[in-house]
Amino acid sequence: MGRQPSAKPTSFDIAYLAGVSQPTVSRALRGSKSVSAATRANIERIARELNYTVDKNASSLRSQRTHTLALLFFEDPTPDESMINPFFLSMLGSITRECARRGYDLLISFQQMHNDWHVAYQDSHRSDGIILLGYGDYQLYLSKLEHLVEMGTKFVRWGSVSEEGIGLTVGSDNVGAGEQAGAHLVEIGRTRIAFLGDASDHAPEFQDRYDGLCRAMRAAGMEPDPALQRDAVSTEDSGYAAANALLASGQPFDAIFAASDLIAIGAMRALAEVGLRMPHDVAIIGFDDIPAASLTSPTLTTVMQDLKGAGPLLVDALLSRIENRPVEQRILPARLIKRQSTAV
Amino acid sequence: MGRQPSAKPTSFDIAYLAGVSQPTVSRALRGSKSVSAATRANIERIARELNYTVDKNASSLRSQRTHTLALLFFEDPTPDESMINPFFLSMLGSITRECARRGYDLLISFQQMHNDWHVAYQDSHRSDGIILLGYGDYQLYLSKLEHLVEMGTKFVRWGSVSEEGIGLTVGSDNVGAGEQAGAHLVEIGRTRIAFLGDASDHAPEFQDRYDGLCRAMRAAGMEPDPALQRDAVSTEDSGYAAANALLASGQPFDAIFAASDLIAIGAMRALAEVGLRMPHDVAIIGFDDIPAASLTSPTLTTVMQDLKGAGPLLVDALLSRIENRPVEQRILPARLIKRQSTAV
DNA sequence: CGCCATAGGGTATACGTATACGCATAATAT
DNA sequence: ATATTATGCGTATACGTATACCCTATGGCG
CATH class of the missing domain: 1.10.260.40 (lambda repressor-like DNA-binding domains)
Structure with missing residues (x-):
């Protein structure tokens, strides 16, 4: 009572x-x-x-400002709905906290690429701006971004900063990180370095990482072999398949740089199955430093992105846009974490 | 232009x-x-x-319904802000999708237990109801829940369903899962089964899991040894410490049931350090089936909760409350996933 | 002592929608 | 044929806040 x-x-x-x-x-x-x-x-x-x-509603209605940001995750259209890219997920905490610190609420939504999110969030006055995370179908993505720009919607996205992008982008220094990874492999004496990950303009971030690898190799006087680059999307299965394809091709290789940890983990499974020892026969480097990377055997050398910095930077950039303050593209440093998979 | x-x-x-x-x-x-x-x-x-x-704001203002739910994660007050319990995080996708399906937006927020979230979300008309996830300081938690009830705020929480709770609770069948785990260990011939995880009423879910284990042992004619129960919170370090304390006690044991995978993984590290073989010397079972569980060596037998079911159930229960429909506590089944760590 | 700037706060109203109520017209009952 | 009810829609207004505009009292200045 x-x-x-x-x-x-x-x-x-x-x-x-x-x-x-x-x-x-x-x-x-x-x-x-x-x-x-x-x-x-x-x-x-x-x-x-x-x-x-x-009262939030009355206040927002009158002032036309919601003090709310929307976070949109894009998923690749996969039959398995349950999988969320763990890397983006770990950015969530950082973004949420930064929003809270700046006095903003955060709306969250997972979207299939094909949905009309660009309409749904554009004018219903739910949020003052949008943060976009995820890869998805890049071409489709671009066309929707153009639509957002046309509508005057404020947004910022995580992605490849080197690319001439639509809208405002915040991202890691993928080229530099790829260069670090490549230099490390060169340093431990590897010469036949494979790259697993889509290196086309469908996946600008992966392409940047590959570019960095190539740059490091060339700096050491080697020429990257295109036959050692295999497309893969960021899943364990895709990495497993790519590694098997590489093995089947008969091309010799003594190192793998995988565009993501999930790809690397899948590749490690494939290598282990044919009895290749890591790092003795094949050294391997991943990207993202997901929690699982320190649990594999051997533990996985990988690139750690600055997740703690990402949230504040994304939010700050978006708020600058919203308040019509000038804002430049900003790049976050990434750092190579050396573990057993490259410990010779 | x-x-x-x-x-x-x-x-x-x-x-x-x-x-x-x-x-x-x-x-x-x-x-x-x-x-x-x-x-x-x-x-x-x-x-x-x-x-x-x-226009969402105008509509909400007039109708006094926001068609928005708030999801509150509670974190243990830890100096390291970046860690989010991976288990709860993986529920996020399920909850988000169910919200979208029902036409609701989802606001998300991470809260330290000590904050005044119960005030902030109570009357600003941001959301129609609240979903609570996390453990945190349980006593403090309860007092705030009482406040919510007093204020007439609609909410639902994830937790121990067996416990006489305040408000509406949705959760896994922790007792049944503990029983399955215990029965499995008994079945493979283990008699000295340790439990790592707080078994007091500070952590009702863990307590339920322990109760299930005890029940299974007694059903097999054994009496659980209190000396084999060690408190631990859900982190790897805590599991590592608890296992070491157990080892130091000199009590013989041939199996461990850990209240969470993180605890189990920490314990495995401790066991490996002293040269104990798993499962030969010590069989081990975790709880949650986080991605890392299939990457440890040996791979970890664990309890998989029905995450896909959790979102719909939580959201449905909350919406029922909001619309003043009757709603009963509901329990989700959990399933033992047998892997190498118990494969004799 | 009159003039103007300023501080401090009141009056009126707009934001865009949802709903109580009333009023026609048409459909049905008697 | 009249009384009754349902259908379809307009009128008026409320939701709670923020802001443009106006007004008053003060104080400084010449």
């Missing part, structure tokens, strides 16, 4: 108790300087006593 | 074009039956042509 939840207090209630008008309450709580310190303090005290909170 | 984004169309625009009044547009689009089929079709066509979407 809990007491009835008392009706939600409004700014009028506060105004009445404070002996002022409703707009004054609004001004006081929003920090307008045309309210005297005494009045403001009094209003704030009363508001606290009544457990008053500004 | 993109063309100016045309002003957002309102229901008045549609009304004008359709030659009806604004309320009729609202009625038509909301599916009121007091609009003729012809009028409705016409309105819908025009709305589609103008890319009209209902």
